[in-house]
Amino acid sequence: MLRYSAKQLLNMALTLFAVSFLVFALNELSPGDVTRKILGPYASQSQVDHLTREMGLDRPAIVRYFEYMGRALTGDFGDSIYYRQPVSTLIWDRLGNTLLLAAISFAVIVPLSVLLGVLAGMRERGWFDRAVSVFSSMCASIPEFAMGVFLLGIFVVWLGVLPGTSPLRADSGWAIWMQFVLPVLVVTFYDAGYLIAMVRSSMVEVMRQPYIRTALLKGNSFRNVVAKHALRNALITPFTVILLQLNYLVSGLVVVETLFAYPGFGRLMLEAALAKDIAVLEAGTLIAVSVTMLTQLFGDLGYMALDPRIRV
Amino acid sequence: MTEIIHDVPAGRVGVIRDSAQSTPAGLFRRIYDILTRSPIGTIGGAILLTWTLLAIFAPWVAPYSPTKIDPELIADPYPSAQHWLGVDHLGRDILSRLIWGARTVLTVAPTAVLGAVILGTFLGLLAGYRGGIVDAIIMRVGDTLLAFPKIILYLIIIAKFGASAFNIIAVITLSSAPIIARIVRGVTLDIKNRDYVAAARMRGESALFIMFVEILPNARGPLIVDFFLRLGYTTIAIGVLGFLGVGLPPPTPDWGGMVKEAYGMIFVWPHMTIIPSLAISSLVIGANFLATGLREASLDG
């Protein structure tokens, strides 16, 4: 187990290295761009060259890359040219907001998906199964922005019971918790649609296994069979996928954040991309990829704990 | 944007029992089978077909030009006899914009998915059949690409190269190909140990022949299902990019872009955002339902 974790960590470090280099290369191989960006279109070429030298951008990319990574490891990601402040002060704040929204959504999505998926999958092709399947398939088919528009239309425009924006400020006229309702709802519909389908198909697969028959023909009641024999087996496959939703919840919330003007990490990345704010994009990518790798590691470890057949 | 990575369980691969589908008559039979067997698949197919026909015949069926601005109409933008779905904030006919928008989506999405399928299939076959170092390299590169959250990959590319149909297609191809490669690799690993592959080796067939003639046809079931699922997700992706303002440059009629442009006016004119939202949802639902139907049909045999 320890050995395996160490190996995985090493793997992660390698991937992270590759990703960071890729991003760095993509963004900074033509250094003139950065200084031109800072100085604006009306600066003369000699000014641009001067600043390029000043900032050390004329040195080989590989040297600059290692310098950058060295600073990044100490938490210094450079300065944002768009927001005119250090990336680190900017990014952690936004990441905190996003993690809060992600955590609430995750806490709603997971129990809901497991419950519906298991109930649907335990009687394959029963009426409940069919209803849940259609429901989950539809939810996963409606893009978040469309779902946002629909919910906004109903609860804000028509009924007027919820706020249409969630800037997380108390002075906006709505309680903070109410500002969370619509964003969480939009994320839940979209993501749960996918997870329910995952859990359901795994449950269906398990219910077809001979050991379920064995359990039933031992004299177990159906309820007992589901709770004692099927459940744990049915959660093995979706477990990793459930954890991987955390990735989506960290970087994929950009749509919801844009919809509701929520000051989160995703929107920061979008703004950075539109403003070509390379320092922010780079830092954000590194953070997002690290989150992905970490959840993958936890996913693998949890998988081993759930399934006694897997031992490394 | 979540992503379906459905690993094909071993032993489930050979389930496409009705191999008669390789002939045209067999294909029609197959479609007929699915229509009778899976109501969901039928509904999905019908939705997809409707949008496809509208897209193909857009110049003839669209009542107005999608880009014609008529400020006089803004006084009463709601649906009417002249403008069935109303007009947008610039007075452009929404129905015409939807129909022309379908054309955009149904060109970009299938092209991107097809690109991903071709690249992914080739790499997956190669990795699975060759194994060893080839496999390790292909999968490693794929894993690195997959480690990027998709949306961030888009944002980086767009920050660097700007928004265009080509870039969108390239990004989707790059980010989906590793997943398809994984599916195909899984199928290949299973099939390459089947006896008929051994028999092909024993008569001296080349590796390429075995990959494409002996193995690939047996992977078409999972691939077809995946194609439609991915078509749905790609449609969402294109819509999202449009909504975020990093999609196809205006004035191309683009559903996501339509939602974005009118979003600020949702309190005044809700139909301008709700109608394109419904359009994109229906197309994705169509693709996903069809995929579900196809999967059910292929598992039932």
Add this chain to the structure above:
Amino acid sequence: MAEILAFEHVSIAYDGRAGRQIILNDVSFSIGAGEALGLVGESGCGKSTVALATMRYLPRGMSVIEGHIRVEGRDTAGLSDQELSRIRGNRIAMVYQDPMSSLNPVMPIGKQLMEVPLLHGETDEKAAFSRAVQMLEEVRLPAAEAMMERYPHQLSGGQQQRVVIAMALMAEPALLIMDEPTTGLDVTIEAAILELVRDLRAKFGTAILFISHNLGTVARICDRIGVLYAGRMVETGQIGTVFRGPAHPYTRGLLGALPRLSGGGRRGKLRPIEGTIGAGDRSRIGCAFVPRCSFAVRHECEERPIAMVDLGGDHLARCARLDAIRASVKDEHDTVATAAGSNAPIVLRVRKLSKEYKLSSFFGGEKKGVVRAVTDVDLDARAGETLAIVGESGCGKSTLARIVSGLLAGTSGEVKLGETDLTKLKVDDRPPEIRRQIQMVFQNPDSTLNPSHSIAYALSRPLRMLRNLASGDAKAEVSSLLAQVRLPAEMAERMPHQLSGGQRQRVAIARALAGNPELVVADEPVSALDVSVQAAILNLLGELLEQSQLGLVLISHDLALVRHMADWVAVMYLGRVVEYGPVEQVFSPPFHPYTEALLRAAPTPDPDAAPPSAALEGMMPSPTEIIVGCAFASRCPSRIAGLCDTTPPPVRQFGDHRIACHLDLGGQVPVAPGGLTEMRSSTS
């Protein structure tokens, strides 16, 4: 005698998209306390449905449309769910075909066992625990307490089946249903399980419903037998009565189609039952067997329902032509005895062949040892003759076959076809001419043909690749290949899924013959087929061999089949050949102790055969173990302590017959103990 289970005119139907389909048709039988009934029939005859119906656990869409199923006198149709739960696992328990998948993979064995008493009245966890341990001891599992903590995947197949049996007997049920309990297990393991079941039955007095396709295993366990065909019971009676004097043509066919261990000449004609169960056969008004029966007469057999005829002495058969059949009784086995063990030219010479795999842990790095799949094997395959390689799973026989075919490379030694050494030459590196000369027939009819391509494709590709035929010529040649394996030319247009298993296997044989090979390696070519189909394929192979100078290497676990087909036999154990020689000599004393154990364990459908003596203990050692002495020493009933486990066995020679063993079997011991190689070179 109290009736434990009674089927009274039970009919079961499946209502699906294609309308109603009859699965069981008017089936009646009963099992008394302590009695064992064997239910036999080919796949699809409905025997598993009988088991599931007894448990009232029919698949969705299936229902009892007529008749009654009584368990200890109570009609199961009237039971509530609670009452049903009280019967299941308590009064009736079941043992399944595939023990691995019948056990919950994420629950320790002990917990799964304890569940039974806890469900059926026991409230005390401790009592349940000790009961479970006691039951594990009853099924002779070692270290029962430690076993309780283990997960199913940590046990071998035989051990898993013992656990399932223990679980079934936890509540001392009145009836034990065993559905193909030993299918898929090795013959020595099977023998041990059957012995266990017999002992437990004597001890607990449990009645048994034993379902099997294998007449031999039924003969070992049961008192009475029922033969099912297409959902109907066609014959019932005492085992001895039915086996000695089968009345129904189907029963006669089943018995006649079986190759026998005892007697019988080499490659004599078996009597296959032609055809397969047709889709409409289950719903025929008259006899379902008519399309495959050579005695059938239209008005007598087809037009009205056939009743069970009482033949006296508890023997019943459902046939309208019993008198006519009795009058035309022929010789059971018309056999053509040919002398085996000739000295035909050697096609393939294998010397000191070894195959090793280096194991590295999954994530690279640390070594976990070396698997020795094949060790120092010496064999010859001769033109026009069959060399059978027999042994249990893991003995290396398939690895050997794959090295010869070039699907794997050997590690050391030599494999020579004529003058060419093929040991390390994988098939992709072999010259086309060599490739043509060695072809292979595979085991599994489901994967031998590519489901995406037609039969014409399967046969014309090798013609083009191996004989360089143009595509037009290849097409013409396809029908002659099909004719060679007795298939009509129209088959060429079919897809593999439209063929039965037997037909697919015929196509596979035709494919192997396409290049006119010198040597065909057949890896368990009939083990996945029903007995009646198996006989037809064996006959076909026999004919092909008679007609040509083709050498055949036949890999099999089935001794009776080997006895029937082979000229030369090699018995393998743990990668080594322990006995080698002409078939008559290998199958008669002196034996290697392992060969002897195999012969004893093989189930024969002979009611008069002596009950098999003690089965082998233990399991085959892992191929990663380093063996100093004799590979078989750990399980050998006559091992000599201090010799067999420390010194490699000498090779004892009896003419062409060689046995690697320390026991003095009366043969010549080579002066310098070595492999079979030295011996061979001195004689050939």
